[in-house]
Amino acid sequence: MAQVTKEQRTEVIKHFQYNGKLVDDRPYGSGHINDTFLLTFEIAEMGNIKVILQRMNKTVFAQPVKLMENIAGVTSHLRKKIVEHGGDPERETLNVIPTVDGKPYYLDSLGDYWRSYKFITDATSYDKVEKSEHFYQSAVAFGNFQRLLADYPAETLYETIKGFHDTKARFQVFKEAVEKDIAGRAAKVKDEIQFVLDREDTANYFADLLSRGEIPLRVTHNDTKLNNIMIDNKTGEGICVIDLDTVMPGLAVNDFGDSIRFGASTAAEDETDLSKVSCSMELFDLYAKGYIEGCGGKLTRKEIELMPMGAKVMTFECGMRFLTDYLQGDTYFKIHREHHNLDRARTQFKLVEDMERKWYTMEGIIEKYNKSLT
Ligand code: ADP
Ligand code: GN1
Ligand code: MG
Numbered sequence: 001m002a003q004v005t006k007e008q009r010t011e012v013i014k015h016f017q018y019n020g021k022l023v024d025d026r027p028y029g030s031g032h033i034n035d036t037f038l039l040t041f042e043i044a045e046m047g048n049i050k051v052i053l054q055r056m057n058k059t060v061f062a063q064p065v066k067l068m069e070n071i072a073g074v075t076s077h078l079r080k081k082i083v084e085h086g087g088d089p090e091r092e093t094l095n096v097i098p099t100v101d102g103k104p105y106y107l108d109s110l111g112d113y114w115r116s117y118k119f120i121t122d123a124t125s126y127d128k129v130e131k132s133e134h135f136y137q138s139a140v141a142f143g144n145f146q147r148l149l150a151d152y153p154a155e156t157l158y159e160t161i162k163g164f165h166d167t168k169a170r171f172q173v174f175k176e177a178v179e180k181d182i183a184g185r186a187a188k189v190k191d192e193i194q195f196v197l198d199r200e201d202t203a204n205y206f207a208d209l210l211s212r213g214e215i216p217l218r219v220t221h222n223d224t225k226l227n228n229i230m231i232d233n234k235t236g237e238g239i240c241v242i243d244l245d246t247v248m249p250g251l252a253v254n255d256f257g258d259s260i261r262f263g264a265s266t267a268a269e270d271e272t273d274l275s276k277v278s279c280s281m282e283l284f285d286l287y288a289k290g291y292i293e294g295c296g297g298k299l300t301r302k303e304i305e306l307m308p309m310g311a312k313v314m315t316f317e318c319g320m321r322f323l324t325d326y327l328q329g330d331t332y333f334k335i336h337r338e339h340h341n342l343d344r345a346r347t348q349f350k351l352v353e354d355m356e357r358k359w360y361t362m363e364g365i366i367e368k369y370n371k372s373l374t
Contacts, residue, residue: 001112004035004055012114015099015106018051019043030127030227031243032333033057038119050119051097055112056105060332061245064113066158068104071115071244072096073156074149081148091120092240123230123239128268132286133236135263138229139287141238142221142259143294146252149219150298154249157219164222164246165254167317171196171203174324183329189342192323195349202316202352205309206251215303220250225262252303256291257310260284261318264311265351270343277350281358284311285365292369304370308362312355319348 009025020041028038035055040048056064071094078093089095097116099106106114129135163169178186178193186193209215221228221241228243262269264283267276288307292299322345325332330341337343355362 001035001055001057001059002110004037004112008108008110008112009037009053012053012106012108013039015101016051016053016116017098017100018116020046020049023048028052029125033060033245050121052117052119053114054116055114056245058111058113061160063158063160064105067160067245068096068115070158070160070247072104074152074244074247077152078145078148090118091123094118094240094242094244117242120230120240120242122233124233125227125230125242127227129226129263129283131236132283134231134238135226135283136286136290137231137236137238138226138263139238139259139290140294141229141241142224142255143291143296145221145241145294146218146255147294147296147298149247152219154217154219157248159248160245161248164248165250165314165317166207167203167205167313167320168207170317170320170324171200174320177324177327181327183327185327189323189326192342192345192349195352196316196320196323199316199352202313203320205313206253209306210251215251215253215306216300217249218252219247220252220255222246222248222250222255222258224255224259226259227262251310252295252299253306253310254314255310256287256307257312257314258318259287259291260311261315261348261351263287265347267347269347270340271347272343274346274350277347277354279311279351279354279358281361281365284362288365288369292373297373301370301373304366304373307366308355308359311362312352315348315351315355319345319352322348 018041020043023042024040026038029036034057037053039051039053042048058064061067075093079089082089082092095118096104098104174196223243223246229238230240230242232239264280266278266280271277322341326341333341335341
């Protein structure tokens with residue numbers, strides 16, 4: 001997608017229900033998909049009010065209007081439950097700011113779709129675990145999210161990305177990308193390609209279990225990385241789950257696994273010094289504890305037992321997706337340097353190897369929690 005220009009934002013901003021005078025407008029956050037801006041408005045006697053403005057990625061999300069219907073449905077469901085439990089719905093769920101004609105999105109003159117959210121104040125989205133307690137709290141919050149949506153009518157949710165975590169199908173897409181090699185990069189990444197090809201069993205694992213009915217489809221978040229949760233600056237609690245673009249029927253083990261992939265890593269997702277990258281067993285343990293607690297007894301024993309596999313499959317899948325994008329010429333994930341997707345793929349594969357080495361430790365941790373269930 002073309003870069004967002006200042007003129008484009010000026011047009012867009014006029015069409016949302018904002019008050020006050022715009023005093024600041026800047027790119028924001030480190031998401032890989034949408035274009036996010038933080039706007040600050042000055043309102044007489046009230047001070048400054050911040051909002052998030054996002055251009056939705058229409059290459060990734062083919063139907064932005066249906067996607068926003070999902071978000072409206074999910075956030076109003078969450079709002080109702082938060083109010084029932086005496087929580088603060090202004091901070092504990094996303095709040096969509098409508099356009100002047102009352103829609104949850106704006107279609108601009110260039111054909112781009114935009115949406116806006118109230119900014120969640122006094123909270124931080126972390127790219128790396130700074131305090132282990134934050135990671136535990138994020139687990140409780142993602143578990144709660146799963147529990148609160150357990151009674152959401154899954155059939156009303158539009159599938160925003162078909163086969164999003166169908167790792168088996170993604171393996172086939174990867175093989176095609178290697179064969180086509182449109183960016184002419186395959187010869188230079190033979191080892192990484194072989195790493196993926198050697199693990200077809202990992203790619204097929206959950207598809208096979210699902211087809212045998214051994215694990216349930218649930219309404220899941222599907223993108224549970226640590227920077228998709230706001231941690232309260234004062235209490236350290238996971239206050240709000242954000243980035244709801246991929247809320248769809250999925251697997252709880254994948255939600256668990258994606259959090260481990262990102263948050264239990266001892267290094268950033270794009271670290272180039274691979275000696276720094278490993279999967280922390282202390283963080284794995286903390287997250288498992290928090291997530292099982294947050295889900296409030298809703299997970300089956302089988303789902304809990306499969307948590308190490310969830311971590312491995314999601315890390316493997318993500319590495320495979322980064323490498324696929326690298327082979328296809330970097331068209332999906334935003335990159336900020338030439339071999340960014342390759343660097344990201346390498347950290348994921350290093351994590352997969354480390355998880356394979358620590359397999360029995362992970363299983364032991366999970367067994368401890370499975371045993372303690374009544
Ligand atoms: P992407 O899909 O590109 O990851 P996100 O919706 O996750 O987009 O937004 C990118 C970043 O913007 C988040 O990681 C977070 O830091 C920030 N952000 C998004 N929504 C809010 C919000 N309502 N309040 C505060 N920060 C937000
Ligand atoms: C993307 O949108 P963001 O940056 O939170 C991606 C996830 C990947 C993640 C890797 C819709 O997440 O699936 O796991 O990057 N989201 C989409 O960091 O593809
Ligand atoms: Mg995000």
